[in-house]
Amino acid sequence: MKLKLFVDRLSQPCRAILIFCKMNKIEFVEVRIELSKGEQLSPEFKEINPMQKVPAMKVDERFRLFESHAILRFLAGAFPGVADHWYPADLFKRAEIDSVLDWHHANLRHGSAGLVFHSKLARLSGRPLDLRAAADCEKVLSASLAKIESVWLKEEGQFLLGNSKPSIADLSLVCETMQLEALDEKDRKRLLDPHEKVRKWMDDTRNAMQPYFGEIHGVLFQLKDKLKEMESDE
Amino acid sequence: MKLKLFVDRLSQPCRAILIFCKLNGIEFEEVTIDFCKRENLSPEYQKINPMQLVPAIEVDGEFKLFESHAILRFLACAFPGVADHWYPADLFERAQIDSVLDWHHSNLRHGTTGFVFNSTVGPLLAGLPPNLEAAAEARKVLLASLPKVESFWLKSDGHFLLGRSQPSIADLILVCEIMQLEVLDEKVRKQILDPYKKIGKWIDDTRNATQPYFDEFHAVLFRAKEKLIKIRSTGSSDETKIK
Numbered sequence: 001m002k003l004k005l006f007v008d009r010l011s012q013p014c015r016a017i018l019i020f021c022k023m024n025k026i027e028f029v030e031v032r033i034e035l036s037k038g039e040q041l042s043p044e045f046k047e048i049n050p051m052q053k054v055p056a057m058k059v060d061e062r063f064r065l066f067e068s069h070a071i072l073r074f075l076a077g078a079f080p081g082v083a084d085h086w087y088p089a090d091l092f093k094r095a096e097i098d099s100v101l102d103w104h105h106a107n108l109r110h111g112s113a114g115l116v117f118h119s120k121l122a123r124l125s126g127r128p129l130d131l132r133a134a135a136d137c138e139k140v141l142s143a144s145l146a147k148i149e150s151v152w153l154k155e156e157g158q159f160l161l162g163n164s165k166p167s168i169a170d171l172s173l174v175c176e177t178m179q180l181e182a183l184d185e186k187d188r189k190r191l192l193d194p195h196e197k198v199r200k201w202m203d204d205t206r207n208a209m210q211p212y213f214g215e216i217h218g219v220l221f222q223l224k225d226k227l228k229e230m231e232s233d234e
Numbered sequence: 235m236k237l238k239l240f241v242d243r244l245s246q247p248c249r250a251i252l253i254f255c256k257l258n259g260i261e262f263e264e265v266t267i268d269f270c271k272r273e274n275l276s277p278e279y280q281k282i283n284p285m286q287l288v289p290a291i292e293v294d295g296e297f298k299l300f301e302s303h304a305i306l307r308f309l310a311c312a313f314p315g316v317a318d319h320w321y322p323a324d325l326f327e328r329a330q331i332d333s334v335l336d337w338h339h340s341n342l343r344h345g346t347t348g349f350v351f352n353s354t355v356g357p358l359l360a361g362l363p364p365n366l367e368a369a370a371e372a373r374k375v376l377l378a379s380l381p382k383v384e385s386f387w388l389k390s391d392g393h394f395l396l397g398r399s400q401p402s403i404a405d406l407i408l409v410c411e412i413m414q415l416e417v418l419d420e421k422v423r424k425q426i427l428d429p430y431k432k433i434g435k436w437i438d439d440t441r442n443a444t445q446p447y448f449d450e451f452h453a454v455l456f457r458a459k460e461k462l463i464k465i466r467s468t469g470s471s472d473e474t475k476i477k
Contacts, residue, residue: 050386051337063326070332077325091311092297098304103285105339151284 001078003028004058006048008035009219010121012113013068014055016175020072020168022212024082036124069101072168085165096161100152100169108148108176111141116179120227141191148173149195158204166208174205181220182227235312237262238292240282242269243454244355246347246414247302248289250406254306256447258316270360303335306403319400330396334387334404338411341379346411348372354417358465359458380430383408388432393439401443409440413452417459419466 005021005028007014021028033039033054040052049056049066056066057074065071076087088094114137118130154162159170177198180188192199206213239255239262241248255262267273267288274286283290283300290300291308299305310321322328352369356362387408389397394405412433415423427433441448 051382065329065333067333067336069336070329073332074325074329077328091308095299095304095308098307099299099301102301102303102339105336106344110340147285 002060004031004061005029006031006033006045006054006056006058008033008040008054009216010035010223011054012109012175012179013172015178015216015220016168016171017055017057017068017071017075018216019175019209019212020075020086020171022216023209024075024079024086026075026079026081038125069104069168069172072172076168083165085163085167087168093161093163097167097169100160101172103147104169104173104176107140107144108173111137111139111144112176112179113137115141116182120182123227123230124223138191145191145195145198148201149197153197153201158201158208160201166205170201170205171209174202177202178217178220181224236294238265239263240265240267240279240288240290240292242267242274242288243451244269244458245288246343246410247407249413249451249455250403250410251289251291251302251305251309252451253410253444253447254309254320254403254406256450257444258309258313258320260309260313260315302407303338303403306407310403317400319398319402321403331402331404334395335407337382338404338408341375342383342408342411345372345374345376345379346414349376350414350417354419354462355458358462376426380426380433383436384430384432388436393443394436401440405436405440406444409437412437413455416455417462 003021003026005014005017007018007030009015009018009032018030020026033045035054039045040049040054045056046052048058048064051066053066055068055071056064057071058064059078065074073087076082087097115134118134118137120129122129148160152160156162157164159166160173161167161169163170177192180191183191237255237260239248239251241252241264243249243252243266252264254260267279269288273279274283274288280286282292282298285300287300289302289305290298291305292298299308307321310316321331349369349372352365352372357364383395387395391397392399394401395408396402396404398405412427415426418426
């Protein structure tokens with residue numbers, strides 16, 4: 001199966017897929033679509049994903065797929081070398097992971113991505129910041145972090161749902177929380193400090209996915225420096 | 235497998251699950267959780283679903299699950315009588331259905347629910363203050379989502395989403411969502427939906443494919459619609475002001 005991934009490493013769901021493929025030794029061609037340059041809006045990329053978003057995937061030059069959770073489920077099912085813990089065959093365990101992935105969209109994703117975009121990243125594509133939208137998203141983010149702390153992380157097990165090994169849900173959610181690195185350090189600490197279990201889980205998941213986690217997140221730390229420069233210029 | 239469904243028939247994803255179970259001969263006990271009476275906030279229900287939302291299920295008195303797409307995937311796989319077209323075993327077909335379901339959350343669902351709840355159901359049925367700003371934002375998302383359903387998800391061949399000849403769980407979820415627009419002021423609803431001919435036909439096709447259960451579980455929505463028409467005729471509502 002020849003796999004092409006259309007990604008921007010600044011995008012949280014793109015990083016989740018890249019790390020998943022590396023961890024599971026799935027070979028792929030990485031095609032960079034740079035969001036800050038509007039490359040997702042090109043007519044060529046529209047053929048790949050008419051919603052004009054990343055990530056997207058092409059298999060054997062004929063099957064196209066977008067939406068990161070659909071991609072992760074597909075890859076977990078299509079490549080026989082993928083260990084069961086990523087997306088278990090057991091229906092009950094799988095259903096629980098599905099419920100985290102579904103919950104994620106309107107909660108952690110909406111909160112975190114919205115806050116970071118409206119308060120920081122909009123600048124990169126020359127758009128104005130929207131601090132009111134950012135404040136609304138921050139409320140959703142705080143509520144979501146509290147739910148991860150009290151509902152998704154259990155007393156036993158290092159990973160979501162009390163699992164002893166990571167699943168695609170851990171990967172998707174942790175890449176999302178990593179996006180908070182783009183915020184000012186004092187804001188990031190303010191948001192994460194109240195949640196001890198969340199912080200431990202982030203460390204455990206990061207450690208379980210090295211060295212790929214560090215490698216794929218390299219661009220995010222470069223972005224952090226670039227944002228500091230842009231802000232000090234103003 | 236003893237199945238309990240915790241549902242409010244006024245909720246779009248709840249209706250999708252009820253219709254799915256009836257169509258597939260899956261036996262269940264329906265436990266009504268009335269959202270307008272805030273029954274989802276009770277301590278008993280919090281044990282079933284700590285997110286305090288509907289739908290939720292309980293299997294054999296112990297396994298609890300929430301999030302409607304997760305529930306539908308689980309039911310489609312756990313009950314052997316469920317026909318393949320609902321959630322195909324083929325990985326490629328299944329992945330495409332997964333992508334519609336995922337897209338739905340931040341698009342049609344966010345738009346429809348946000349608009350209908352903040353402009354209509356919240357203030358007129360649940361006694362909440364209207365949130366016209368949130369309704370306006372959601373309306374924008376709804377208006378951006380409908381063309382995507384019309385021109386991309388509905389292909390020229392096939393009656394159902396993704397050009398399929400038989401319905402999947404994606405059709406059930408998205409059609410139940412669009413049906414929620416029935417409670418809007420009729421003028422507003424027609425203004426939103428009339429431009430989309432393929433969507434109109436797809437709603438009819440899905441409804442026909444899922445009768446008599448489609449109408450059975452949507453009856454409560456139509457009663458709410460009648461109630462709202464009366465409320466609108468006696469007082470003023472801000473719905474038509476939302477731009």
